[in-house]
Amino acid sequence: MTSEFVDLRQWTAPETKRPENNQPPTFDARGANWSDLDIGEHDLSGALLCRCDLRGSDLSRCNLNGADLRLAIYDSGTRVPENFSIQASGAVGPGAKLNGAFLNNADLRGVDLRRSILMGAYLSGADLSGAILDETSLAGADLRNAKLRGAMCRGTRFGTSQLDMADFRGANLENAALEGVESIKGTDFSLCTGLDHQLENLLSRDAMELDHWNPFTRSTARKSLESLKNEKMA
Known part of the structure; x- marks a missing residue:
């Protein structure tokens, strides 16, 4: 040998x-x-x-x-x-075909992923801060504990993705499809834009999701969504 x-x-x-x-x-x-x-x-x-x-x-x-x-x-x-x-x-880039890809904890800050297919992708803990996810398909993706601060998510299709503890602070969610997401437990939407027509739908979700404390952002999904609602009414 x-x-x-x-x-x-x-x-x-x-x-x-x-x-x-x-x-x-x-x-x-x-x-x-x-x-x-x-x-x-x-x-x-x-x-x-x-x-x-x-x-x-x-x-x-x-x-x-x-x-x-x-x-x-x-x-x-x-x-x-x-x-x-x-x-x-x-x-990883625009139009990438990454169905079911293992991207857990990946550093994807500022990456251009517009019109990519990430259905069922494993993105838990990934850092997508400032990434461009416009018109990207994320149905069934695992985005638990993912960071999407300041990400561009215009027209992004989240489908049945898991968003537990995800950090969306400052993200642009204009025309994003969030109606069918599996969970927003501890998700922080503070300072997001483009969520106007979806606020009531998200705030109608189960209290177990809305009131779960996110120790990293020190907020809850309910608190972050209500801050957007109050800002809209101001």
Whole structure:
């Protein structure tokens, strides 16, 4: 039985790797920041690029066959080869297909996820503060203890998602579909906008949900919703 040893004198942290340092057999650039970078023409087939920041980067001349892009972040400025679907690669960005994805405790602050499909996704504890979730489908998603402070959730379809202890403070929920959510136990909606036509519906939910104390935001769903109602009437 043989074992492989890592020579620490020759070791380079994956997050510091650049495409020009590509070394066979498997290129490891997990967590690297390649944002706004012209990657050029490189063979990245089978490369480990999970959690890589690819926002604004140009990979259009690269071979990405078999590359691991799970949790890599892209945006509308990211360029990939014509025959490569970054939306179906496990990466996170506009139009991403992430049904049932495990994103628990993921750092997704400020990420553009508009029109993405996250049905049944596991997002408990995820930080989506400032994220763009416009017209995103979150039906059946687990958003318990998720942070969505200041998130853009216009037209977001929450369906039967779980929102227990979620922090929506300052989020824009204009035309968001919240009628069928499984629970808002301890959810904080303080300073939210766009909830006018849904306030009464949310305030009619079970007292067990409305009056559950959120120790992090030091509020309850009822208190946060009533503050919006009072502000509307002022």
